[in-house]
Amino acid sequence: MYVTIPTENPLPSAISPLTSPQQQVAETRLKPGSYLYYEGDNVEWLYQVTSGVLRLTRLLADGRRQVIAFGYPGDIVGFPSAGVHHTDCDALTNVRLQPFRRAALENGEGDLELHNALLQAALREISAMQDHFMMLGRKSASEKLASFLCVLAERVGTDLGTYRNVTLPMSRSDIADFLGLTTETVSRTFTQLRKSKIIAIENIHTVIIQRPTALLGLSLGDRG
Amino acid sequence: MYVTIPTENPLPSAISPLTSPQQQVAETRLKPGSYLYYEGDNVEWLYQVTSGVLRLTRLLADGRRQVIAFGYPGDIVGFPSAGVHHTDCDALTNVRLQPFRRAALENGEGDLELHNALLQAALREISAMQDHFMMLGRKSASEKLASFLCVLAERVGTDLGTYRNVTLPMSRSDIADFLGLTTETVSRTFTQLRKSKIIAIENIHTVIIQRPTALLGLSLGDRG
DNA sequence: CGATAGCTTGAGAGTACTCAAAGTGGGTGG
DNA sequence: CCACCCACTTTGAGTACTCTCAAGCTATCG
Numbered sequence: 328m329y330v331t332i333p334t335e336n337p338l339p340s341a342i343s344p345l346t347s348p349q350q351q352v353a354e355t356r357l358k359p360g361s362y363l364y365y366e367g368d369n370v371e372w373l374y375q376v377t378s379g380v381l382r383l384t385r386l387l388a389d390g391r392r393q394v395i396a397f398g399y400p401g402d403i404v405g406f407p408s409a410g411v412h413h414t415d416c417d418a419l420t421n422v423r424l425q426p427f428r429r430a431a432l433e434n435g436e437g438d439l440e441l442h443n444a445l446l447q448a449a450l451r452e453i454s455a456m457q458d459h460f461m462m463l464g465r466k467s468a469s470e471k472l473a474s475f476l477c478v479l480a481e482r483v484g485t486d487l488g489t490y491r492n493v494t495l496p497m498s499r500s501d502i503a504d505f506l507g508l509t510t511e512t513v514s515r516t517f518t519q520l521r522k523s524k525i526i527a528i529e530n531i532h533t534v535i536i537q538r539p540t541a542l543l544g545l546s547l548g549d550r551g
Numbered sequence: 552m553y554v555t556i557p558t559e560n561p562l563p564s565a566i567s568p569l570t571s572p573q574q575q576v577a578e579t580r581l582k583p584g585s586y587l588y589y590e591g592d593n594v595e596w597l598y599q600v601t602s603g604v605l606r607l608t609r610l611l612a613d614g615r616r617q618v619i620a621f622g623y624p625g626d627i628v629g630f631p632s633a634g635v636h637h638t639d640c641d642a643l644t645n646v647r648l649q650p651f652r653r654a655a656l657e658n659g660e661g662d663l664e665l666h667n668a669l670l671q672a673a674l675r676e677i678s679a680m681q682d683h684f685m686m687l688g689r690k691s692a693s694e695k696l697a698s699f700l701c702v703l704a705e706r707v708g709t710d711l712g713t714y715r716n717v718t719l720p721m722s723r724s725d726i727a728d729f730l731g732l733t734t735e736t737v738s739r740t741f742t743q744l745r746k747s748k749i750i751a752i753e754n755i756h757t758v759i760i761q762r763p764t765a766l767l768g769l770s771l772g773d774r775g
Numbered sequence: 776c777g778a779t780a781g782c783t784t785g786a787g788a789g790t791a792c793t794c795a796a797a798g799t800g801g802g803t804g805g
Numbered sequence: 806c807c808a809c810c811c812a813c814t815t816t817g818a819g820t821a822c823t824c825t826c827a828a829g830c831t832a833t834c835g
Contacts, residue, residue, distance in 0.1 A: 385685055389772050393685040408678030433670065446657065449673050454632030456680045461609050461617040463687035464731030468823070499782065507688030512823060514783055531782070531832080548613050692791065723814065736791055738815055755800080755814070 328397045329459035357418040370407035372426040379422030380496045383414040394505035403448040419496040471506040472516045473546035491536040552621045553683040581642040594631035596650040603646030604720045607638040618729035627672040643720040695730040696740045697770035715760040
């Protein structure tokens with residue numbers, strides 16, 4: 328999951344479960360903190376997240392980290408480049424995954440429908456990453472956090488009457504490393520949003536969006 | 552072209568010219584400033600840059616701009632998502648392009664080799680964009696500009712004995728919008744690099760890299 | 776119940792930004 | 806062919822946002 332440009336009426340960015348009628352491979356499970364793959368590993372499988380949340384990260388030599396994406400249900404992770412993984416990937420929660428052989432993407436393995444679905448997922452990924460560039464390069468801290476919460480609310484939020492409830496399985500520093508901020512700035516920005524009654528923080532991992540329109544406005548750069 | 556993490560011995564990121572033995576479509580040409588496609592256009596063709604440089608951009612409602620990538624010879628541009636383009640694309644120089652039907656990517660059109668080459672290009676694109684995230688989110692102004700110059704030097708620079716010559720067809724504000732900076736900061740950072748004798752600025756569009764190792768060090772975060 | 780990791784808050788510093796003005800160079804029209 | 810013009814670039818001064826460093830707080834786990 329990337330932070331695409333939030334809209335009033337977004338398209339669902341999740342994709343439907345893929346099925347491999349020919350040879351459905353057994354589901355994989357991960358516990359929180361365990362790794363699915365590391366940067367540099369040869370790619371044997373791609374995975375569609377069935378439930379739970381993954382974290383994809385890259386590290387710089389001096390320890391600086393960038394969270395590349397969070398993998399939510401419906402997302403495909405593990406696209407190879409030159410046959411190897413280019414991020415680390417670990418689980419933030421219990422995660423269930425549907426594996427697909429790398430060959431299903433790269434030569435179809437006789438299942439044209441699956442091949443095409445994986446290709447379309449890769450193309451969607453490119454487009455979503457382009458949106459994310461805009462956010463990393465051009466948005467302020469409050470715009471970034473507002474965008475992040477809007478996208479999560481739309482994608483995996485639950486309804487609470489007029490409000491909306493969002494669970495954040497990741498830590499503040501994961502959010503910071505995803506948005507290109509520090510944990511302190513993320514924390515301060517959460518506090519700002521709370522004080523302006525746009526959100527309420529039920530607990531560290533649960534946010535209630537009290538004024539979705541104001542949040543959306545913030546994410547698009549309205550002064551406030 | 553994205554700013555991937557520069558290394559002492561990088562792999563060539565350009566890819567070889569693709570050929571469509573079945574039905575080679577006539578080359579397309581663009582003059583500087585003319586558009587190849589706009590965001591929202593239906594995708595009919597993908598293009599491989601044969602010569603010249605393209606600029607791919609996205610705009611925010613309030614006018615903020617992000618340059619998503621520069622398209623250099625060997626690069627493929629125009630990957631569709633949901634069938635449409637997600638950036639604007641125009642030419643910075645005279646550009647020659649080899650078009651490929653969108654169908655060549657999406658169903659092979661009977662040319663498996665071409666289909667696979669386009670798929671691999673899309674996968675390389677995903678990986679390169681992941682590297683670029685790190686730069687947008689986690690690098691300082693001088694690290695960003697140093698990384699940018701290193702990648703260009705490697706990819707399209709020409710040798711000058713111990714030095715290396717790089718032509719920059721884009722404006723300072725293009726560089727700024729690519730790196731997530733302002734034109735003033737880009738200009739000041741060029742001046743810093745010049746004053747520390749790491750580069751010389753022959754003219755606005757021509758940079759000579761005098762101390763490649765120092766530049767590489769800067770790009771990786773060495774203080775100085 | 777205490778230890779610890781993660782989160783929040785505070786104070787101060789630094790980087791990059793904004794606004795402003797001067798400098799430069801390419802292109803056009805006289 | 807030259808001069809002017811305009812767009813782009815550079816430089817300067819001041820500001821603001823985010824970061825750094827530090828300390829206090831909170832929740833979870835043993």
